[in-house]
Amino acid sequence: MSEPVVAQMGGIPVLILKEGTTRRTGREAIRLNIMVARAISEAVKTTLGPKGMDKMLIDSLGDITVSNDGATILDEMDVQHPIAKLLVEVSKAQDDEVGDGTTTAVVLAGELLKEAEKLLLKNIHPTVIVGGYKRALEKSIEVLRGLARKVDLEDEDTLKKVAMTAMHGKVVAAVKEFFADIAVKAVKQIAEKVGDKWVVDIDYVQMIKKQGGSLLDSKLVYGVIIDKEVVHPGMPKRIENAKIALLNAPLEIEKTEIDAEIRISDPTQMELFREEETRMLREMVEKLKSVGANVVFCQKGIDDLAQHYLAKAGILAVRRVKKSDMEKLARATGARIVTKIEDLSAKDLGGAKLVEERKVAGEKMVFVEGCKNPRAVSILIRGGLEKVVDEAERSLEDALSVVADVIEEPYIVPGGGAPEAAVARALRDYAPQVGGKEQLAIEAFANALESIPRTLAENAGLDPIDIVAELRAAHEKGLHGYGVDVFEGKVLDMYAKGVIDPLAVKIHALRTAVEAAVMILRIDDIMAASRLEEKEKGGKGEKSFGEEETGTEF
Secondary structure, three states: OOOOOEEEEOOEEEEOOOOOOEEEEHHHHHHHHHHHHHHHHHHHHOOOOOOOOOEEEEOOOOOEEEEOOHHHHHHHOOOOOHHHHHHHHHHHHHHHHOOOOHHHHHHHHHHHHHHHHHHHHOOOOHHHHHHHHHHHHHHHHHHHHHHOEEOOOOOHHHHHHHHHHHHOOOHHHHHHHHHHHHHHHHHHHHOEEEOOEEEOOHHHEEEEEEEEOOHHHOEEEOOEEEOOOOOOOOOOOEEEEEEEEEEOOOEOOOOOOOOOOOOOOOHHHHHHHHHHHHHHHHHHHHHHHHOOOOEEEEOOOEOHHHHHHHHHOOOEEEOOOOHHHHHHHHHHHOOOEEOOHHHOOHHHOEEEEEEEEEEEOOEEEEEEEOOOOOOOEEEEEEEOOHHHHHHHHHHHHHHHHHHHHHHHOOEEEEOOOHHHHHHHHHHHHHHHHHOHHHHHHHHHHHHHHOHHHHHHHHHOOOOHHHHHHHHHHHHHOOOOOEEEEOOOOEEEEHHHHOOEEEHHHHHHHHHHHHHHHHHHHOOOEEEEOOOHHHHHOOOOOOOOOOOHHHHHOO
């Protein structure tokens, strides 16, 4: 426990921080933070690359997650230390922005701090290291842009290779070509041109998971799958050339907002009251019929009597459809969501070749297929085990994200640690031009970058020293496309092997890693208030995070 912060005023000690507050300052604070960051980095390091291992995470309820996706692992880990939480934020930022490269970003942040620690031991000030890292980052991005190749968006073969690279080493690796094909078709279908730029929002790719069958039973639907069943058994279960109405209004008589009392003195009045309700519901259904709708998706409820009239009219109806699904239906079918049934007109209807209720894994679902030019699509993911289906969804999300990245910014770089090796070599040439102590920080940055090919080699059971030496030799000869082929255990041309990453993923991983490392290096004082539980327990129990023992725990 460190001493409380005390100021001396005329011989009287004045307590500045509350009792129970722990404080770490200077080198000790930086050393502790680096140790925690490296522990997190080491935890995900073994998952990097096609030969990376998986992690099993068990939460407090006993639910199991098996994954080698960096963002998922860190998200599921119940970390305590604030620096550990900061690295979880790094992976989330990477995942939200580009959808891939989360492990790379965290491993790089850990390696940058490891290299910085060596410089700190040589009495180089953290500010000098931060300055060197920032200059190295700018140079790295410049080198990466010089390495990148432009991609034609019609070149589906290259887009598939990008998707397959993202799925290497995942559960779906055996069927990665099949999944890559689905990912490319889905992203190309929802891509939109805004001005002279392409924009892809992968939220418009709906993923429905159903256990059972094999991964190869997964399919892409040019439309939307609604995880609901048709409301009435008397309704048709299949409608071709569907005219679809989307309603954000209930097909039922709503109760009044205020408490109202209706006094009935005669039984015939009761009958009239019921008849009026029936007439109103019949009018709603007649309105749907008159505009030509034969399929209705309703966000609210549908009254039993309205269901009866809809069934008599031969209209297929689904109720309580999620808002997000309604938006996807509107984009896919071209229909307009109507909030007042009286306003519905024929031009508000959407179209689909087929609307059908099918049974998938024992559950009924409604498939809206064959939309003319859908701006939203669906992927039905199948698999033998629930955990396999979950991991298949995560892999497919990565594949969709990287294809979307290439469509939005059409540049690619080789995979297998090739860009990191090329940038490291360029930085070693650049460092002497900068000179001074910053030169050492830039060289440290180059060493940290080489940890990516080194880790790829380690995870594949290869000799990392031999591989990095071979890789350096190849890049000295100007073979900038050469990276680590973990399957053959050699340094080969990654473009020829079809191992390709989007430029956007690499640049973003570098940026987030440097931002995290810089933030951690600039902290030289940690003041932690005492925990509430400790006060309640009379100061016993858990230690605060500033104490030594928490260094290896996260």
